[in-house]
Amino acid sequence: MLSWEGWTEHFQACRECSDWTLYQQIRARGFDPDEYACVHIANQITWRCETHADPRDCPDVLIIHNERFDEYELLGRYGDHSVTTIQYCPWCGVKLPESMREQWVERLEALGFDDPATQEIPEEYKTGAWYRKMT
DSSP states (O other): OOOHHHHHHHHHHOHHHHHHHHHHHHHHTTOOGGGSSSHHHHHHHHOOOSSOSSGGGOTTOOEEEETTTTEEEEEOSSSSOOEEEESBOTTTOOBOOOOOHHHHHHHHHHTTOSOTTTSOOOGGGGSSHHHHTTO
16 A cells, blocks of 8 residues: 555656546536546646636646637737747647647638737637637
8 A cells, every 4th residue: 555655756747647647637517628638738728726816817727728710829928928839748749739829810811800809809709709610
């Protein structure tokens, strides 16, 4: 039988055990971990802070999902809500989905929008609804 110290050392060293635990925690939150690129990204995106309504304000949140473009962003910690788009999970290296940003711009241009930042664009283009309709 492992001691507490032995179990802790094993847990920290064994990716399979730690990933399994994350998987269970995500499911307990009411999410399906299999809908994400990996369990680490799922853990980041599904975790909710009880103190901060905006995840960008929480020091415990490292990655957010920009649904509009299906991008994952690493949060800056300078108080200015800066982000860096990432293409791979920082924990396991799995490739994240390709950004939909260029397609978003192209579709809006095809609809006659030349400056979506200042124009009132269709509601579905304010979320990921526009690309989910494609599948």
